[in-house]
Amino acid sequence: xxxxxxxxxxxxxxxxxxxxxxxxxxxxxxxxxxxxxxxxxxxxxxxxxxxxxxxxxxxxxxxxxxxxxxxxxxxxxxxxxxxxxxxxxxxxxxxxxxxxxxxxxxxxxxxxxxxxxxxxxxxxxxxxxxxxxxxxxxxxxxxxxxxxxxxxxxxxxxxxxxxxx
Amino acid sequence: xxxxxxxxxxxxxxxxxxxxxxxxxxxxxxxxxxxxxxxxxxxxxxxxxxxxxxxxxxxxxxxxxxxxxxxxxxxxxxxxxxxxxxxxxxxxxxxxxxxxxxxxxxxxxxxxxxxxxxxxxxxxxxxxxxxxxxxxxxxxxxxxxxxxxxxxxxxxxxxxxxxxxxxxxxxxxxxxxxxxxxxxxxxxxxxxxxxxxxxxxxxxxxxxxxxxxxxxxxxxxxxxxxxxxxxxxxxxxxxxxxxxxxxxxxxxxxxxxxxxxxxxxxxxxxxxxxxxxxxxxxxxxxxxxxxxxxxxxxxxxxxxxxxxxxxxxxxxxxxxxxxxxxxxxxxxxxxxxxxxxxxxxxxxxxxxxxxxxxxxxxxxxxxxxxxxxxxxxxxxxxxxxxxxxxxxxxxxxxxxxxxxxxxxxxxxxxxxxxxxxxxxxxxxxxxxxxxxxxxxxxxxxxxxxxxxxxxxxxxxxxxxxxxxxxxxxxxxxxxxxxxxxxxxxxxxxxxxxxxxxxxxxxxxxxxxxxxxxxxxxxxxxxxxxxxxxxxxxxxxxxxxxxxxxxxxxxxxxxxxxxxxxxxxxxxxxxxxxxxxxxxxxxxxxxxxxxxxxxxxxxxxxxxxxxxxxxxxxxxxxxxxxxxxxxxx
Amino acid sequence: xxxxxxxxxxxxxxxxxxxxxxxxxxxxxxxxxxxxxxxxxxxxxxxxxxxxxxxxxxxxxxxxxxxxxxxxxxxxxxxxxxxxxxxxxxxxxxxxxxxx
Numbered sequence: 065x066x067x068x069x070x071x072x073x074x075x076x077x078x079x080x081x082x083x084x085x086x087x088x089x090x091x092x093x094x095x096x097x098x099x100x101x102x103x104x105x106x107x108x109x110x111x112x113x114x115x116x117x118x119x120x121x122x123x124x125x126x127x128x129x130x131x132x133x134x135x136x137x138x139x140x141x142x143x144x145x146x147x148x149x150x151x152x153x154x155x156x157x158x159x160x161x162x163x164x165x166x167x168x169x170x171x172x173x174x175x176x177x178x179x180x181x182x183x184x185x186x187x188x189x190x191x192x193x194x195x196x197x198x199x200x201x202x203x204x205x206x207x208x209x210x211x212x213x214x215x216x217x218x219x220x221x222x223x224x225x226x227x228x229x
Numbered sequence: 230x231x232x233x234x235x236x237x238x239x240x241x242x243x244x245x246x247x248x249x250x251x252x253x254x255x256x257x258x259x260x261x262x263x264x265x266x267x268x269x270x271x272x273x274x275x276x277x278x279x280x281x282x283x284x285x286x287x288x289x290x291x292x293x294x295x296x297x298x299x300x301x302x303x304x305x306x307x308x309x310x311x312x313x314x315x316x317x318x319x320x321x322x323x324x325x326x327x328x329x330x331x332x333x334x335x336x337x338x339x340x341x342x343x344x345x346x347x348x349x350x351x352x353x354x355x356x357x358x359x360x361x362x363x364x365x366x367x368x369x370x371x372x373x374x375x376x377x378x379x380x381x382x383x384x385x386x387x388x389x390x391x392x393x394x395x396x397x398x399x400x401x402x403x404x405x406x407x408x409x410x411x412x413x414x415x416x417x418x419x420x421x422x423x424x425x426x427x428x429x430x431x432x433x434x435x436x437x438x439x440x441x442x443x444x445x446x447x448x449x450x451x452x453x454x455x456x457x458x459x460x461x462x463x464x465x466x467x468x469x470x471x472x473x474x475x476x477x478x479x480x481x482x483x484x485x486x487x488x489x490x491x492x493x494x495x496x497x498x499x500x501x502x503x504x505x506x507x508x509x510x511x512x513x514x515x516x517x518x519x520x521x522x523x524x525x526x527x528x529x530x531x532x533x534x535x536x537x538x539x540x541x542x543x544x545x546x547x548x549x550x551x552x553x554x555x556x557x558x559x560x561x562x563x564x565x566x567x568x569x570x571x572x573x574x575x576x577x578x579x580x581x582x583x584x585x586x587x588x589x590x591x592x593x594x595x596x597x598x599x600x601x602x603x604x605x606x607x608x609x610x611x612x613x614x615x616x617x618x619x620x621x622x623x624x625x626x627x628x629x630x631x632x633x634x635x636x637x638x639x640x641x642x643x644x645x646x647x648x649x650x651x652x653x654x655x656x657x658x659x660x661x662x663x664x665x666x667x668x669x670x671x672x673x674x675x676x677x678x679x680x681x682x683x684x685x686x687x688x689x690x691x692x693x694x695x696x697x698x699x700x701x702x703x704x705x706x707x708x709x710x711x712x713x714x715x716x717x718x719x720x721x722x723x724x725x726x727x728x729x730x731x732x733x734x735x736x737x738x739x740x741x742x743x744x745x746x747x748x749x750x751x752x753x754x755x756x757x758x759x760x761x762x763x764x765x766x767x768x769x770x771x772x773x774x775x776x777x778x779x780x781x782x783x784x785x786x787x788x789x790x791x792x793x794x795x796x797x798x799x800x801x802x803x804x805x806x807x808x809x810x811x812x813x814x815x816x817x818x819x820x821x822x823x824x825x826x827x828x829x830x831x832x833x834x835x836x837x838x839x840x841x842x843x844x845x846x847x848x849x850x851x852x853x854x855x856x857x858x859x860x861x
Numbered sequence: 862x863x864x865x866x867x868x869x870x871x872x873x874x875x876x877x878x879x880x881x882x883x884x885x886x887x888x889x890x891x892x893x894x895x896x897x898x899x900x901x902x903x904x905x906x907x908x909x910x911x912x913x914x915x916x917x918x919x920x921x922x923x924x925x926x927x928x929x930x931x932x933x934x935x936x937x938x939x940x941x942x943x944x945x946x947x948x949x950x951x952x953x954x955x956x957x958x959x960x961x
Contacts, residue, residue, distance in 0.1 A: 070863050074871055081878045081898060085885055093891050097898070104901055111868065111908045116923050120904075123927050128897065128934045135890060135938045139945055153846070157884040160849050165877035167856040172869040172906070174860075193917045201921050208928045215932035219939040839957035842884060849880055 070110055077103035090139070094132050101125040115190050234278040234313045235294040237271045237321060238364060242357035245350050252346030264349035265332035268356055272325035279318040283721060291315075293366060300369075307427050312366040316725045319563060320363035320495055323570045327487045328356055330691035334578055335479040337687035338585060348388060348477070355381035359488050363495060367427035368417055371496070375413070375460065378489045379406045385484060386476040398472035405469040409459020416452030419445065433502025443507065450503050450510030454517075457493030462544050463521045463551065468788050470544055474536040478581030481536060486543050486577050487570035494550045494566050498559045501726055505557065515555020515636075519647040522548030524785070526654035530661070531781045534591050535580050538662050542617065543573055545651060549632055552644060558635030559726040560719040565632055567718075568624035568702050572616040575695035579610040582684040582692065583666060587673055593662065598671035602681040605689045607667050609696040614663050616699040618656035619749040621742075624703035630745050637741055649748050656752025664760035868909035875902035887952055889941055893934075900930050 080100035084093045101124045108117035197205050244267035252260055278292060291314030300307040313321070332352060339348055358381060362374025380403075387399025421427060423445060424435045436446050457463070462470035462485075473485050484490070497504055497514060504511050522545045529541035546569050553562035584591055586603060600607050616625040629652065637645040683689065705718040719728060759766050771778040780786070836843075879898035886892050904923045911919025944956070 066863055070867065077871075078874060078878070081875065081882070084891075084894070085878065085882045090888060090891055093886075093894060097894050100898070101901065104905065107868070107871075107905065108908055110863065111905075111912050113908045113911070113920050113923070116904075116908060116920050119924060119927055120901075123931055124897075124901070128931055131934055131938055132890065132894060135942060138942060139890070153842070153884070156846065157881060160846070160853055161877045161881045161884075163853050164849065164856075164880055165873055167853065167860060168873040168876060169870060170860055171856065172873060173866070175869075175910070189917070193920050196917055196921050197924070200918075201925075204921075204925055208925055211929060211932050215935045219935045222936070223939040223942045841956060845883060 066110060069106070073103045073106045073110070076100075077107065090136055091133070094129060094136060097132075098125050098129045101129065115193055230274065230277040232292070233274055234292050235296065235311045235364075237274050237278075237313075237325070238311070238357050238360035240270050240274075241267045241353045241360065243267070245353035245357055248346050248350035248353060252350050255346060257340075257345045260346035260349045261332070261336035264353050265329060265336065267353060268325055268329045268332050271356070271360065272322070272329050275318065275321040275325050278313050279322055282313070282315055282318055291317075305421060305425075307367060307369045309370055310366040310428075311361075311364040313364060314725055315722050316495075316498060316563070317364050319567065319722065321360060323567055324356065324359050324363065324488050327570050327574050327695070328483060330694055331479050331483045331487075331574065331578070334482075334581075334688050334691045335477075337685045338479055338581055339477060342477075344388070348385075351381055351384045351388070352480075352483070355385065355484060355489070359492070362492055367429060368420060368432065368500075369427040371499075372413065372417060375456075375492060375496075376410065378484070378492065379403060379410070379460070382406075382473070382484055382489055385480040386473045388476055388480065392475070395475040398469075398475040402469040402473050405466050406459045409456040409466050412452045413456025413459075416449045416456065419449045419452070429499055432500060436500075436503040436506040441506075446503060447507040447510045450500075450507050451513055453496065453500065453503075454493075454510065454514055457496055457551075458517065461490045461493030461547050461551070463493070463517050463548060464524060465787075467521065467525070467544050468791065471537050471540045471784070474534070474540050478536065478577060478584060481540070482574040482577035482581070485540065486573040490543060490547055491550070491566050491570070494547065494554060494562055497551070497554045498563055498726055501554075501559045504554070505727070511555050511557065513555070515552050515641065515644055518548040518551025518553075518555055519644045519651075520548070521545065522552065522651040523647050523654065524548075526651050526658060527781055528784050529658040530654065531778065533594050535583065535593050535596070535662065535666065536577070536591055538593075538658060539573070539576055539580060542576075542655070542658065545655065546573065546617070549629060549648065549651070552648060553632035553635060556636050556639045556641050556644065558632060558639075558728075560722050560728060561628070561631035561635050563722065563726065564718050565628035568616070568628040568699070571695055571702055572613040572623075572625055572699040575609060575613040575692060575699055576617065578688070578692055578695065579606050579613060582606040582688055583610075585684055585688070586681050590673060593665040595673045596666045597669045597673070598667070599681065600667040603667075603683050605683055605692065609689075609692045610667070611663060612696040612699055614659040618659050618752060619652050619745055620656075620753075621746050621749075622703070623700050624698070626745065626749070627703035630742055633745055634738060634741050637737075649744060652745060652748040653752045653755075656749045657756050660753050660756030661760050664756060668761060669764070865909050865913040869906060872902045872906040872909065875899075875905065889944070889952075889956075893937055893941070897930060897934070900926060 077100050080096045080103065084096040084100070087093055087096065102121060105117045105121040105125065108114075108120055241264075244263055248255075248260055248264065255263075281292070291312050293310060293312040295308050295310040298306065298308045332349070335348065335352065339345060342348065355378060358374045358377030360374075362371050362378060365371035365374060383399045383403040385399075386402050387396045389395045390399070417427070420432055423441055424432050426432075435441050441449075455466075459466040470485055470490070474481055476485075504514065525541045525545035525548065529538050529545065532538045532541060546565070550562040550565050550569070553559070553565060583596070583599065583603065583606060586599070586606070587596070590596070612623070616623040619626045619629045629648075633645055633648045633652075636648060719726075783789070836847075876899055879895050879902060882895035882898060883892050886895065904926055907919040907923050907926070911917060911923075
């Protein structure tokens with residue numbers, strides 16, 4: 065059962081990303097991405113990380129992508145970018161991407177082989193995650209909130225109301 | 230005070246340094262006074278040391294002081310050690326004594342020159358190096374002095390360097406000396422390799438004891454002598470000395486008459502153990518000396534520049550000195566060195582006085598009749614001429630006679646004949662000079678009656694002093710028939726310079742003295758006939774024998790031969806190398822590397838497209854490579 | 862239980878696709894989206910390993926990553942908006958001031 069869910073979600077995710085690559089319409093790209101993130105949220109859930117799954121859907125799919133769409137609205141999208149000449153750059157990119165894929169796969173494979181771990185189901189224990197956040201990772205937690213504040217202020221300062229925009 | 234002998238070279242050296250650094254800021258009189266005073270001080274110290282040496286018996290040890298240990302490389306060590314033995318004493322006294330007189334003379338002679346203190350600085354520097362040369366205890370230190378006097382010679386010949394002739398002459402002197410010095414250095418290397426020590430005592434002992442193979446001894450002796458031919462202007466490296474007359478006249482007197490050019494003779498005498506041990510080498514020395522003596526005398530016969538006559542005369546007289554050394558009469562050679570120092574510097578300084586009086590003219594064809602205008606210069610000049618010609622009772626007679634006697638007694642009859650011929654020629658060219666300059670009609674511009682005046686006392690006093698010595702110096706080395714003890718000079722030097730074995734009988738000696746006197750008088754008589762009584766003869770002779778005349782005037786074309794054989798090919802070769810190698814290869818490499826760097830820069834510039842995508846690509850490439858390295 | 866390797870493979874694939882997307886696309890905004898994909902791929906890997914190791918630390922990291930990504934998106938978009946205001950188009954190839 066879990067396998068079917070996994071496969072469906074994976075296909076959905078990868079397919080969305082592929083479609084995003086192939087589509088030339090920026091708005092379509094964004095929407096495909098939303099779909100991909102949603103699928104990922106599901107996959108997070110499969111990984112016994114409900115909190116992460118919730119955050120993913122709420123923040124990533126819900127907030128970040130909406131931001132992207134807002135930004136999109138400001139641009140003139142009627143002229144799609146001309147396709148890239150199948151040239152040197154494209155070939156190199158493909159090659160590099162493939163090599164990168166291989167390397168990452170190799171690295172992860174080695175990782176997995178060297179100790180898969182006992183598994184278990186610690187994920188259901190959100191409380192444990194919470195405790196962790198407020199003890200071992202307290203500094204990171206607080207600094208992250210500062211980070212959000214800084215980003216907020218920065219964005220306002222950068223793109224705030226100017227010439228009657 | 231004799232213990233301070235090691236200061237003898239250093240005092241002029243310090244004075245030279247001071248003058249070089251601060252001379253331009255000092256008043257002129259001070260520069261001259263300091264320079265002369267330094268030399269005088271060295272003379273006094275030399276005298277003190279000499280008295281110490283001569284006071285005791287023949288067993289007084291030489292004074293020696295090591296200043297510092299200089300080279301210590303592997304098994305070879307050399308130290309800066311000064312020694313003062315009888316031979317050094319003679320040289321030091323001559324160098325500082327005559328040097329002092331010339332310093333005083335220069336103070337007046339160079340009075341109008343704008344580079345006054347530079348002149349005295351160089352003169353002092355020369356004294357320093359020359360004294361190092363004669364007081365060195367080893368051949369390496371002596372070579373330092375040897376090179377140093379060559380340097381000072383270059384600096385002083387080219388003193389008026391704005392004149393191209395002077396610059397070229399200085400360069401010629403240095404380069405020709407260099408050729409000789411190359412051989413000298415090879416000789417030194419052989420010595421160091423086989424004797425192991427540069428000390429003279431060691432070298433002489435090694436030669437005498439048979440430590441060195443006979444072939445090696447000859448080789449080294451000839452190599453060192455080759456260096457001496459350069460320094461002492463003998464055939465084949467004599468060509469620089471006549472050109473050196475471009476320098477100021479006191480310089481010619483000091484360096485190119487009395488001191489530097491005699492360094493070669495000193496070297497041979499110092500290493501007499503080496504030369505005595507090799508008959509072939511001594512023959513080379515004697516024959517080169519003898520041939521040069523006649524060769525140079527023939528050229529002097531036809532020269533018109535008063536200083537050139539004296540220059541060739543110097544070459545000729547040094548030939549006599551080498552002749553003496555070559556036949557084993559080292560003391561006789563040194564004796565002639567001493568007397569020659571007096572009368573030759575006298576002749577040069579007196580010539581300077583003549584030139585000074587004429588406002589710079591040196592051509593004898595434009596002189597004449599100066600006898601009545603130069604009441605001091607003329608008599609002293611005449612004294613010097615008589616001395617050099619070997620007229621009896623003057624110094625030159627005794628010293629020349631000593632050499633010729635030894636040559637004859639040693640069985641070298643051909644050399645003796647050459648010496649005798651040279652004596653005739655010497656008297657001939659000297660008195661030709663006297664007659665052309667001081668007698669006859671006045672040929673100088675603007676004509677008779679021009680205001681010619683005698684030189685100032687600063688110039689004439691040294692002249693007189695030198696004249697006195699030219700007369701009296703002979704009496705320290707009287708020939709044997711005045712008594713066995715008469716040769717005080719030879720006996721003084723006995724511990725250093727062994728006397729030659731052969732010795733003529735009393736009647737033979739008397740005949741030889743007669744022959745020498747006759748040749749001198751013959752020469753003077755011929756000069757009288759040719760240049761005073763019948764002055765129309767010389768031009769007619771030149772007309773009758775044009776080839777011979779041209780050969781003599783052209784100095785046997787030696788300079789031209791050197792130019793064609795060595796100089797032009799070298800210059801052409803250098804130009805070729807310059808064009809092919811220096812310009813193309815060396816410059817090519819430099820320009821090429823610059824161009825390559827530029828091209829590399831341009832090439833790398835292609836990568837800087839400014840596009841974010843390309844930079845991101847580079848990122849990814851880097852990550853891929855990095856991961857690859859980590860994984861593999 | 863689905864093996865960790867599967868998730869990791871998926872994460873690798875997603876990352877490579879993100880890289881590809883970045884280079885294929887011409888406008889800045891979409892390239893930015895590709896970056897988000899890559900981040901998510903990383904998140905997936907973290908969670909997979911967190912589960913396999915049995916420790917919740919990976920989840921805490923994921924939380925931080927998402928937060929940082931959000932902040933980054935905010936600022937980045939602000940900059941893109943500024944660029945667009947200036948040039949009226951966001952074709953990445955037009956931003957060539959760094960050309961040497």
